[in-house]
Amino acid sequence: MGDNFQNNKTMAPVMMDYDFKVKTQNERSKVEDLFDFEGCKVGRGTYGHVYKARRKDGSDTKDYALKQIEGTGLSMSACREIALLRELKHPNVINLIRVFLSHTDRKVWLLFDYAEHDLWHIIKFHRAAKANKKSVMVPKGMVKSLLYQILDGIHYLHSNWVLHRDLKPANILVMGEGPERGRVKIADMGFARLFNAPLKPLADLDPVVVTFWYRAPELLLGARHYTKAIDIWAIGCIFAELLTSEPIFHCRQEDIKTSNPYHHDQLDRIFNVMGFPQEKDWEDIRKMPEHATLVKDFKRSNYQNCSLSKYMDRHKIKPDSKAFSLLQRLLLMDPNKRITSEQAMQDPYFTEDPPTTPDVFAGCPIPYPKREFLTDDDQEDKSDSKARQNQQQQQPNTQQNQVQANSHDHGANNAKRMRMAGPNQGNNNTGGGQQDFHPQQQMMFGSQQQGGTSQQQGNFQQRFQ
Amino acid sequence: MAGNFWQSSHHQQWILDKTDLIRDRQHDLNILSDEEYQKIFNFFASIIQVLGEQLKLRQQVIATATVYFKRFYARNSLKCIDPLLLAPTCVFLASKVEEFGVISNSRLITTCQTVIKNKFGYAYGQQEFPYRTNHILECEFYLLENLDCCLIVYQPYRPLLLFVQDIGQDDQLLTYAWRIVNDSLRTDVSLIYPPYQIAIAALHIACVMLGKENQKSWFAELNVDMDKIQEIVRSIINLYEMWKSYDEKKEIQGLLAKMPKPKPAPQR
Numbered sequence: 001m002g003d004n005f006q007n008n009k010t011m012a013p014v015m016m017d018y019d020f021k022v023k024t025q026n027e028r029s030k031v032e033d034l035f036d037f038e039g040c041k042v043g044r045g046t047y048g049h050v051y052k053a054r055r056k057d058g059s060d061t062k063d064y065a066l067k068q069i070e071g072t073g074l075s076m077s078a079c080r081e082i083a084l085l086r087e088l089k090h091p092n093v094i095n096l097i098r099v100f101l102s103h104t105d106r107k108v109w110l111l112f113d114y115a116e117h118d119l120w121h122i123i124k125f126h127r128a129a130k131a132n133k134k135s136v137m138v139p140k141g142m143v144k145s146l147l148y149q150i151l152d153g154i155h156y157l158h159s160n161w162v163l164h165r166d167l168k169p170a171n172i173l174v175m176g177e178g179p180e181r182g183r184v185k186i187a188d189m190g191f192a193r194l195f196n197a198p199l200k201p202l203a204d205l206d207p208v209v210v211t212f213w214y215r216a217p218e219l220l221l222g223a224r225h226y227t228k229a230i231d232i233w234a235i236g237c238i239f240a241e242l243l244t245s246e247p248i249f250h251c252r253q254e255d256i257k258t259s260n261p262y263h264h265d266q267l268d269r270i271f272n273v274m275g276f277p278q279e280k281d282w283e284d285i286r287k288m289p290e291h292a293t294l295v296k297d298f299k300r301s302n303y304q305n306c307s308l309s310k311y312m313d314r315h316k317i318k319p320d321s322k323a324f325s326l327l328q329r330l331l332l333m334d335p336n337k338r339i340t341s342e343q344a345m346q347d348p349y350f351t352e353d354p355p356t357t358p359d360v361f362a363g364c365p366i367p368y369p370k371r372e373f374l375t376d377d378d379q380e381d382k383s384d385s386k387a388r389q390n391q392q393q394q395q396p397n398t399q400q401n402q403v404q405a406n407s408h409d410h411g412a413n414n415a416k417r418m419r420m421a422g423p424n425q426g427n428n429n430t431g432g433g434q435q436d437f438h439p440q441q442q443m444m445f446g447s448q449q450q451g452g453t454s455q456q457q458g459n460f461q462q463r464f465q
Numbered sequence: 466m467a468g469n470f471w472q473s474s475h476h477q478q479w480i481l482d483k484t485d486l487i488r489d490r491q492h493d494l495n496i497l498s499d500e501e502y503q504k505i506f507n508f509f510a511s512i513i514q515v516l517g518e519q520l521k522l523r524q525q526v527i528a529t530a531t532v533y534f535k536r537f538y539a540r541n542s543l544k545c546i547d548p549l550l551l552a553p554t555c556v557f558l559a560s561k562v563e564e565f566g567v568i569s570n571s572r573l574i575t576t577c578q579t580v581i582k583n584k585f586g587y588a589y590g591q592q593e594f595p596y597r598t599n600h601i602l603e604c605e606f607y608l609l610e611n612l613d614c615c616l617i618v619y620q621p622y623r624p625l626l627l628f629v630q631d632i633g634q635d636d637q638l639l640t641y642a643w644r645i646v647n648d649s650l651r652t653d654v655s656l657i658y659p660p661y662q663i664a665i666a667a668l669h670i671a672c673v674m675l676g677k678e679n680q681k682s683w684f685a686e687l688n689v690d691m692d693k694i695q696e697i698v699r700s701i702i703n704l705y706e707m708w709k710s711y712d713e714k715k716e717i718q719g720l721l722a723k724m725p726k727p728k729p730a731p732q733r
Contacts, residue, residue, distance in 0.1 A: 014729045015596065017544050028610070073602055079616065106602070
């Protein structure tokens with residue numbers, strides 16, 4: 001595409017000055033000239049590809065994340081991501097360092113600091129350990145610190161009139177070893193949008209935006225406008241998942257492509273956990289666009305015995321704990337009653353022991369493996385990216401046996417995983433993938449015994465024994 | 466990003482110094498007089514405005530596109546990229562950033578063709594809009610680079626609404642001031658002053674035009690640099706003075722002919 005305006009045989013005027021073009025070409029750096037990242041893909045999603053990268057000139061030895069945006073040119077979501085990240089600056093929000101525009105293939109690359117961990121992998125690791133009756137040693141305050149930093153980042157976004165809209169464990173990154181060790185970074189703002197003056201009803205733009213498991217009930221009932229409360233619901237879901245290592249509103253989802261926001265199975269799952277909302281709990285539910293469908297499809301009596309406290313109690317989170325009480329305020333069905341990020345940060349949960357720490361690992365060894373490099377066997381596979389996403393979401397369920405069968409990915413998953421030493425990877429400390437997934441067996445806090453009478457029932461250390 | 470102008474790229478990178486701005490324009494000002502230069506920008510601001518209206522964009526989006534256009538030429542000569550290509554490119558980029566919804570490529574080109582033919586025939590005669598989608602897409606990358614990826618632009622409209630509320634809701638005053646803000650896009654003020662100051666200046670002019678002398682105390686109580694406000698007022702009044710004695714339909718062809726143009730690659 002680069003030169004076609006010059007080859008144009010028509011009478012079109014010269015659109016761009018030759019000297020200007022040459023000058024900007026000379027000043028422009030190419031991402032592949034500055035960074036090594038070949039064979040270092042660590043992520044693949046609807047958003048594009050993410051590579052772990054190092055500077056070629058060795059001016060620093062930090063790891064970077066290079067995101068190649070899906071497709072070519074500037075899609076609206078690429079524009080939004082660049083526009084917003086260019087302005088946002090907060091310790092708990094991913095920092096956009098630089099944008100590379102590759103004129104020859106029209107690819108857009110974004111350069112970020114590298115985050116070694118994310119909550120999807122962390123929770124998956126704990127699930128795997130639990131399935132194998134192994135314990136994972138993490139500091140007692142880790143879940144609390146994670147939640148606090150998520151809230152801090154979202155509070156910053158919300159106070160700048162930015163909604164995330166796609167909060168889920170995979171989008172909550174955690175920094176590995178380094179100056180920002182154990183710090184939460186909220187990422188994947190591709191869907192984020194300003195919301196103080198929406199120029200169009202937000203629901204008109206892309207009908208299906210939030211992963212269903214983390215979707216607030218008002219969205220499932222057809223709410224046309226996104227709100228801060230929708231992000232708060234998703235944070236509640238993530239908090240519950242951290243406490244129990246199970247996605248609280250887990251639901252089979254076959255037809256994720258539907259443009260209809262109404263989703264019977266997902267609502268059924270929410271009611272099975274939360275109970276059917278009482279009139280007094282959510283008065284405006286009658287005003288929801290899909291209220292009639294709800295009334296037609298659901299019977300209150302089917303959910304008589306369901307409540308969040310019973311659900312969490314089954315997962316060993318006591319209804320009188322501070323963790324539970326905060327969770328309940330985040331997961332209120334009525335969006336108008338759900339607390340704000342600011343209120344959540346004032347919750348007594350954060351003032352009781354153990355205290356939160358800026359490093360969520362509180363200086364303890366990090367038990368989680370580093371990211372693996374991916375190789376795509378069939379890059380040409382045109383399988384629908386939504387189906388891929390669907391699969392990704394369901395992975396947490398299907399990978400309980402990953403400790404043993406780590407290198408055998410499931411059926412249709414076309415990204416075969418393998419351990420490889422990247423060109424710059426300093427210490428590839430373990431031989432094969434399997435060791436990496438062995439949970440640490442020794443107790444970090446010696447006096448804590450399994451099933452102990454400690455008050456901190458809601459804490460990772462107990463949860464994953 | 467409505468919350469934080471002071472930490473924005475707009476405030477930190479794109480409030481330019483007037484003398485720097487004039488210095489960076491020297492290449493163009495060797496060929497065009499200061500007034501001719503302003504008239505050319507006035508013309509392309511009109512193209513952006515009409516294109517935006519035809520595409521049913523909101524004024525906020527049109528204003529952002531106009532500021533992109535001005536920012537590009539604040540750093541580059543008019544000859545670097547043909548402004549007739551850059552103008553629709555700015556509209557296209559702004560519509561994506563401001564979340565209007567994607568304008569299809571074909572709709573953009575068709576709109577450019579009709580607008581140039583039907584509304585700006587006095588400037589381009591029988592000449593058709595010469596560019597296609599691939600030109601716009603290529604130009605868009607150059608635009609984004611030259612904007613240094615600063616895409617969120619703060620506009621005077623929101624502060625204006627707040628100020629009018631504070632004065633005591635007055636629809637006539639708001640309508641006048643809003644139009645003056647629109648007109649201010651044809652001057653350099655959006656490159657030099659923060660949007661809230663432009664809003665105050667527009668209000669000031671509107672009050673004078675409407676003879677609302679009783680608002681004087683409201684302005685007096687403002688904690689702003691009134692010298693800056695006066696500078697903005699002067700820039701906008703100068704624009705109105707220029708309009709009085711200017712017939713664009715007669716002069717624009719000559720101005721466009723005189724405008725510095727891109728040079729092709731040297732022939733071998």
